[in-house]
Amino acid sequence: MKMLQAHKKRAPMTSAEKRRTVTGYMFLAPFLLLFVTFTMIPIAVAMGLSLTNYNLIEKPEFVGLTNYINLILEDDVFLKSLGNTLLFAVLTGPTGYIASFLMAWLISLMKRGRGAFSLAFYAPSLTSGVAMATIWLIIFSGDRNGYLNDFLLNLGVITEPILWTKDADYLKWVIVIISVWMSMGTGFLVFLAGFQNIDPSLYEAARMDGLKNRFQELRYITIPLMKPQLLFGAVNSVVGAFAIFDVATSVAGMPSPNYEAHTIVAHLYDNAFIRMNMGYASAVAMILFLMTFIVGRICFYVFKSED
């Protein structure tokens, strides 16, 4: 209180403003304390650590950009994990995002059965990747007892069972399919709420102005009005798409054979908590941070609201 009064001399505030600020921060204090401790300071610390060698026991030793240089020039496993992460992100992020947008749109147009359809579509994103992996491993089992092999053998598409999770080429696709399955709900609820919230009279007016069908409505009215929801959904998809880990390790093991399913987060975990190279792992974390943040910022630009 006294500090704030002293502060008043430098930047004059009315007493009402002062009261608001004091009360506001009183409510904000618990959140801010924890947020600064477990999010903001850690980001700064991770940045700092990425420039050091640190094993949790000895004091961190400053090494400049060596970790980053080693990651890019020396560490083949990192490059493999980067490639896998980008592949998974490019395939699962947009697929899940577009599928959930289309599904929310179609459901919003339905007259009956909305609840059941939304639940059926959204339920996978509520599940634990580690838990569902036990089912996926049976679906993609390499012998005749696997559901997928059994199905394809019956159809006559294949004559021999395929080793879905052992063969490197198939393994990546298996992880993509499971990740898509889990990510389809990310933006779904936001989109569904967005569709429900658009004033129907806008569509009537547009129809008078010559819009012919639902697709044109989507293009000229719905999408422009839903930019804030589209952005929120996009940001969540981006964060999720770059962070694929649970599914990949549960299906392929940790580390996966030949690092075929190694992702950036797996590389981070491996270096930080198995090899105790905290500095090196922090450099991995910073690269993940930059990738997510840059793509997130691009989304902010693409879905800029015009008001």
Next chain:
Amino acid sequence: MRSVIVDTLTGKRAHRKVDIPHILLVICMLALVCFTVLPMVAMVCRAFMPLDELYVYPPRIFVKKPTLSNFSDLLNSLNASAVPFTRYIFNSLLTTGVSVFLSIFVSCAGAYGLSKFKPKGSKTIFAVITAALMFSSYVTQIPNYMIVNGLGLVNSYWALILPKIAVAYNFFLVKQFADQLPDSILEAARIDGAGELRIFWNVAMPLLKPAWSTLAVFSFVSNWNDYFSALVYINKDAMKTLPLALQSLAGGAGVVARSGSVGAATLITTLPTIVIFCILRGRVMQTMTYSGIKS
């Protein structure tokens, strides 16, 4: 179902030639729903399958003679071992429950303070929190481990709770919802002479109910399913949460032993999030309406 959608898509009632693209859309939609639902159906059925059906060839998705023996196997035979399975259920329930409860309280108070008092600097704070929506929790994991380790909390329940209370996503949801609450109700309470804490607790919290119910759902789902935190902070068997315990039970890729118990454990791990979502679905939809980001 098909005709309903065709009608609504064209916006016209029957007597119209059926449109091929629309039918294709409906087929895609049903195919997508099959894709999302079939693994869940298999998961539920396997939990109730007797052993002979689990190993039968050709493999079955649907259960013929449902039984509860997988559950009793899971709870009884494993209860005889060092750490009973019920302990993992308890660990998950406790850490998730406390995280959700504290996150609701801390996020609502913060979002209310920011939205309704607009203290000096609130724009900057909100901009930082919005930017933090893009921080993956993995990025902060190493410094967080150092903090938790420094506080001596490794292998404790607090390790799974403390770092996950102040989540940008949760704050953001409540703040967007709080913005559209009319200030007049709060002013009226103020004129009646109520204290600020009282107004928050008795007036604002009930008004924010849809927002914090939604937060409860998302926070429950993410904490319940969180595998990485437990992997990093917990190495004592008795402190493991369900995802970690289930993974050791299943034994990783290629292990077929204990299929029945694994099926039951998978259902126990998966079901609570779906049940919570179903209960609070209406409120979630009410909140998501306001969740967009205006950039």
